[in-house]
Amino acid sequence: MKFLDEYRDGELVKELGRRIAAAATRDWTIMEVCGGQTHTILKTGLEGLLPGNVQLVHGPGCPVCVTPLELIDAAVEIALKPGAVFTSFGDMLRVPGSRLSLFDARARGADVRIVYSPLDAVELARRMPEREVVFFAVGFETTAPANAMAVWQAARTGVSNFSILTAHVLVPPAMEAVLASPECRVQAFLAPGHVCTVDGYEQYEAVAERYGVPVVVTGFEPVDLMEGLLAAVRQLEDGRAEVENRYARAVKREGNQEARRIVAEVFETSSRKWRGIGAIPNSGLKLRPAYARFDALKRFGARTGEVAEPEQCQAGRVLQGLLKPTACAAFGTHCTPDHPLGAPMVSSEGACAAYYLYGGRDE
Amino acid sequence: MAHGGGGRMTERLIEDVFLPAFGGAELGRRHDGAYLPQSRRRLAVTTDSFVVKPLLFPGGSIGGLAVHGTVNDLAMCGARPLYLTAGFILEEGLEIRLLRGIVDDMARAAKESGVEIITADTKVVERGKGDGVYINTSGIGECLIGETGPWRVEPGDAVIVSGDLGRHGIAILSVREGIEFTTRIESDAMALWPAVAALIDAGVEIHCLRDLTRGGLSSALNEIARARGVEINIDEASIPVSAAVRGACEFLGLDPLYVANEGRFCVIVPGGEAARTVEALKASGLAAEACVIGALREGRSRVVMKTRIGGRRIVDMLSGEQLPRIC
Numbered sequence: 001m002k003f004l005d006e007y008r009d010g011e012l013v014k015e016l017g018r019r020i021a022a023a024a025t026r027d028w029t030i031m032e033v034c035g036g037q038t039h040t041i042l043k044t045g046l047e048g049l050l051p052g053n054v055q056l057v058h059g060p061g062c063p064v065c066v067t068p069l070e071l072i073d074a075a076v077e078i079a080l081k082p083g084a085v086f087t088s089f090g091d092m093l094r095v096p097g098s099r100l101s102l103f104d105a106r107a108r109g110a111d112v113r114i115v116y117s118p119l120d121a122v123e124l125a126r127r128m129p130e131r132e133v134v135f136f137a138v139g140f141e142t143t144a145p146a147n148a149m150a151v152w153q154a155a156r157t158g159v160s161n162f163s164i165l166t167a168h169v170l171v172p173p174a175m176e177a178v179l180a181s182p183e184c185r186v187q188a189f190l191a192p193g194h195v196c197t198v199d200g201y202e203q204y205e206a207v208a209e210r211y212g213v214p215v216v217v218t219g220f221e222p223v224d225l226m227e228g229l230l231a232a233v234r235q236l237e238d239g240r241a242e243v244e245n246r247y248a249r250a251v252k253r254e255g256n257q258e259a260r261r262i263v264a265e266v267f268e269t270s271s272r273k274w275r276g277i278g279a280i281p282n283s284g285l286k287l288r289p290a291y292a293r294f295d296a297l298k299r300f301g302a303r304t305g306e307v308a309e310p311e312q313c314q315a316g317r318v319l320q321g322l323l324k325p326t327a328c329a330a331f332g333t334h335c336t337p338d339h340p341l342g343a344p345m346v347s348s349e350g351a352c353a354a355y356y357l358y359g360g361r362d363e
Numbered sequence: 364m365a366h367g368g369g370g371r372m373t374e375r376l377i378e379d380v381f382l383p384a385f386g387g388a389e390l391g392r393r394h395d396g397a398y399l400p401q402s403r404r405r406l407a408v409t410t411d412s413f414v415v416k417p418l419l420f421p422g423g424s425i426g427g428l429a430v431h432g433t434v435n436d437l438a439m440c441g442a443r444p445l446y447l448t449a450g451f452i453l454e455e456g457l458e459i460r461l462l463r464g465i466v467d468d469m470a471r472a473a474k475e476s477g478v479e480i481i482t483a484d485t486k487v488v489e490r491g492k493g494d495g496v497y498i499n500t501s502g503i504g505e506c507l508i509g510e511t512g513p514w515r516v517e518p519g520d521a522v523i524v525s526g527d528l529g530r531h532g533i534a535i536l537s538v539r540e541g542i543e544f545t546t547r548i549e550s551d552a553m554a555l556w557p558a559v560a561a562l563i564d565a566g567v568e569i570h571c572l573r574d575l576t577r578g579g580l581s582s583a584l585n586e587i588a589r590a591r592g593v594e595i596n597i598d599e600a601s602i603p604v605s606a607a608v609r610g611a612c613e614f615l616g617l618d619p620l621y622v623a624n625e626g627r628f629c630v631i632v633p634g635g636e637a638a639r640t641v642e643a644l645k646a647s648g649l650a651a652e653a654c655v656i657g658a659l660r661e662g663r664s665r666v667v668m669k670t671r672i673g674g675r676r677i678v679d680m681l682s683g684e685q686l687p688r689i690c
Contacts, residue, residue, distance in 0.1 A: 002612055010600075045674020067366040116540065116615075221673045348616065359667070359677030 002264035016226035017125040021051035023233045029055045029185045030232050031178065031321050033171060034192035035062035035349025036220055042358040044222050054233060056162045057185065057321035058354075060174045061192055063139045064091045064347035066112045066317055068307060072097035074302040077163055078134055079110040081300060087121040088136035090114040095343045098307040098337065118150035118164070123152070123335065125162035130169060131266050135191030137164040139190070141199040144168055145259035148266035151287070151294050163296040166286055169272060170201045171195050173283035177274075178213045188232040188322055190218040190225070193247040198263075200255030204243045212241045218246040231298060266291050276309065276316025318351055325352040332356060373485060379485060380463055384470040389481040397481035399446065402505055408441035409433060410501040418465060418495050421534045422549030426469035429498040431552050431625055432576070434476045437555040439572040439628065441511050441563065442504030444476055449483040456492035456656075460504075465496060477552040478502065506561050513590035515570040521637035522595060522657040524629050525558055525650040526551070527603040528580055532622035533611045542615075546607040547683050553626035553649070554582030561647035562630065567640050571631040575624040578681055582621070583629055583682045584666045597678070599671045603652045621681050635656065 027302055032038060037059040047056060076097050086102065093112065106112040111131075115121050118135045125133035136278035137147040147164060153186055154162040171192060178184060191204055196217045204215045205240040214235035218228030228246045234243060245251055265284070272284025287295050297304065309315075312330045317323040325331055325344070335341040337353055344350035382391065386685060389397045411656070413429045434444035453462065473480055478542050530551040537548060555574060573583040580602070588595045602620045604612075632640050636653050644653035666678040 001606060001613070008671055010672040043676060044670045044672050045676045048670065048674050049672070116542070159572065357677070359679075359681050360673070 004221065005046050007223040008225060009060060013046070013116045013222045013239040014224050016230055017049040017051075020226065020230050020233055021052060022049055023230065023237055025237060027053045027055070028233060028236050029057060029059045030188045030190065030229060031059045032190040032225070033059035033061040033175060034195070034220075035065070035189060035227060035347065035351065036193065036194070036353050037061075037218065039223065039335060039349060039354045040220055040225060042058065042354040045358075046225060049226075050229070057324075058233045058318070058351040059189075059321055060274065060277065061140065061171065061239065062319070062347050062349040062351070063143070063169060064095055065093070065315065065343040065350050066116065066169055066174075066277065067095070067138055067343070068273045069098055069307050070273075070304045071165065071167050072101070073099070074262045074304050075102060075136055076100045076105045076299060077302045078296055078300045079112050080108065081132075081161045081169070083122065083131055084300075085113060085131050085133045086136070087113050087115045087124065087133060090118075091347050092136055092138055093348075094340070095322040096340055096346070098314050117149050118347065119153065122150050122159055122162050122285065125159050126128070127155075129161055131161065132299070133162050134300075135162070135164045136167065138167045139269055140169055141195045141263075142172055142197070142264045144254075144267065145198060148262045152262060152264050154294060155291060163294045164287075165296040167246070167269065168285035169274065170269070170283050170285070171262065172207055173280050174274065175204075175282045176211075177277060177283070179207070179213065180318060181322070183322050186213070188214040188236055188237055189215055189216070190228045190304055191215050191243075193217055193219040193224070193251060196245075196255065197249040198256050198259045200253050201243050201245060201251065203255060205287065207245050208241050208342050214241050215243045215252050217245045217247045219250065275321075276313075276319055278316075286347070310341045313342040314354075315344050318344055325355040328352070370388045376485060380466055381485070384466045385473070385483070386470075387479040387481060389479065390483065397446070397475040399481070399503070404505040404507070407437055407440040407504045407506055408501065409436040409440070410499065411436060411495065412499040413554065414474075414494065414508040415498050415535065416494050417535070417538050420538045420550055421547055422530075423438035423552040424465050424468045425550055426465035426494060427472040428625060429474035429500045430469055430476060430478070431554055434478055434503040434504075435555045435625075435628070437502045438554070438559045439574050440488070440506065441508040441559065441569065441572065442505065442506045443560070444478045444502055444504045444556055446481045446643050447473060447478045447500050449498065450494055450580050450637060451482055451485045452457070452497040452602070453485065454489045454495050455487055455490040458493050462496065465514075466687075469498075472554070473527045476556060507560075507672045508569065510558060511569050511571050513571055514589045516587060516591050516593065516631045516659055517570065517633070518593055518659050518661045519634045520570055520631050521655050522584070522597065522631055522656050522659070523635050523637060523640050523644070523653060524575070524580065524603065524627065524630055525555070525644055527605045527608070527654045528575065528624055529608040529612065529622035531605055531617040531625040531674065532544050532579070533540055533608050535623075536612070536615070548607050548611060549627035551624055555626065555628050558628075558644055558647050558649045561643050561649075562640060565639065565643035567643060569630060570633070572628055574628045578621050579619070579621045579623055580629065581666065582680055584678070587665055589664045592664050593659045594664070595659055596658060596669070597625045597657030597666065597668045599655060601656045602671075603654060620678060631659070
């Protein structure tokens with residue numbers, strides 16, 4: 001496949017591994033922020049091609065994982081209301097709430113549907129004017145433009161039976177939260193390429209400068225990841241802390257202006273609670289007042305009170321790179337993809353699921 | 364449609380739709396059951412139910428699937444498929460034209476597979492209580508070789524697949540989700556017996572046959588590894604997946620190792636028989652892309668894959684259905 005195979009070239013990956021080994025003279029700990037990158041790393045066995053002194057830790061970039069329990073409960077509550085059609089990306093359905101998951105709600109008769117795009121949900125609302133169609137707007141900067149577009153289109157074309165349950169989060173504040181932790185071991189970041197495709201990488205310059213950490217914008221294929229790691233190691237060895245773009249085929253410094261414009265039209269930043277981590281200032285998106293009528297929480301009057309996490313679940317520490325999934329006592333015993341305690345064991349971007357599925361548990 | 368009460372309407376359904384299509388001598392006798400001639404060989408029996416949605420998809424229909432699914436299970440026992448029974452659960456309001464198409468497809472598949480439909484049953488359920496048509500088929504076949512199964516595999520054996528993976532699952536998904544790809548991906552649904560017969564004719568020593576239906580290659584290999592307590596090593600670079608299916612999987616966030624097939628199987632043979640097995644499969648004209656993808660060795664009950672870039676990872680069973688990811 002063009003544009004993919006060349007970035008999965010085994011020989012090139014091995015060569016980059018050798019270059020990283022030659023460049024790294026000391027121990028370095030590098031965090032890949034995005035869960036998609038975590039999965040590539042484990043799915044391709046890429047860690048096994050790195051020298052022992054370059055350690056990877058996995059970051060909070062799994063939108064499903066950081067969606068607070070209260071919002072999942074609210075989603076379930078809304079889905080169970082008569083007349084509601086609750087739509088979501090598939091990932092979200094298996095995540096356990098405090099009582100039920102959306103799958104459980106579906107088994108109890110709720111109309112829960114998987115969609116591939118929020119625009120499909122708007123279309124569904126148009127076709128079923130007698131029903132209330134809700135879309136679970138989960139994701140980082142990557143999914144925000146499409147979700148903003150859905151709301152904007154619904155507003156413009158008068159689709160009043162459509163609303164969204166907003167759970168949007170932003171990457172740079174989360175990186176700062178990781179760095180601010182007294183236990184933080186992260187010395188450099190691979191910044192998520194897809195997020196930067198939309199939002200550019202200007203925002204990371206302040207992070208790099210303030211905390212003195214290299215930030216390398218990195219893609220998702222094995223060759224991309226190796227190139228990102230090589231650039232990060234070289235910066236660390238040179239004592240530099242810059243933002244470097246190693247995903248230039250997709251990312252520009254200013255990002256995608258049109259996408260940013262539609263997001264800014266519909267959403268504004270807000271403080272947000274991250275599941276397992278806590279509240280992070282300016283780390284989320286909420287609907288602007290002009291679009292507040294599309295807010296599903298308000299429309300359905302759903303509860304969002306604080307709920308307790310299962311005590312055994314260490315998801316917060318895993319998401320901040322403080323704990324390897326395999327070091328969690330519940331991993332693979334009380335917590336498996338079939339009976340998950342926390343979201344990282346469920347999501348296709350969750351670190352625990354990646355270790356469980358691809359064999360991190362055996363090493 | 365309002366058939367199924369057992370009266371004249373059911374009679375008409377049988378006369379107009381089922382008998383003309385299936386038309387075998389045994390079914391034509393219209394008795395409560397079928398009589399079978401005595402067999403000198405050991406028999407194999409299997410049953411399967413089909414609830415696929417949509418009923419028609421690129422490259423087939425639920426009718427063909429209901430035949431192939433069952434005769435393929437017989438083939439995986441090393442048995443030549445002989446007879447099929449068919450049970451239909453029809454939803455009230457189903458278009459007769461659609462049913463006729465499905466039944467014709469079923470008759471065609473049965474003819475191609477060399478099986479006779481010897482007895483059948485029809486029930487109609489209220490509208491809203493079914494997805495158009497559910498079909499159950501049971502099959503009887505005669506074993507041309509001794510028992511094969513996971514208990515016979517040994518360390519040192521080779522794993523061979525009969526062709527490229529993932530077509531059926533992607534074909535179904537593309538219709539169900541209304542996603543069109545530039546290259547139309549057709550289901551791989553087909554009868555596997557002729558390919559298995561070619562192996563038997565060639566005198567290959569078969570340890571285990573497994574079709575790669577629900578759960579795909581990964582489930583089949585994990586089941587074998589667990590049942591026998593061996594490690595199965597596979598090589599990602601050697602697993603055939605067409606460019607179109609790879610592209611669709613990339614796009615949808617699916618892994619072709621877990622996608623269902625309806626016309627593909629894996630065969631496990633002693634290492635020394637591998638080359639001959641591939642040759643016989645290819646010569647059958649039904650498995651042009653057959654190839655060795657891995658081998659068994661002593662170890663823990665698991666499947667380990669050498670990845671395209673030379674890393675290693677576990678290939679686990681799927682938990683529930685594969686869900687499309689967020690980004």
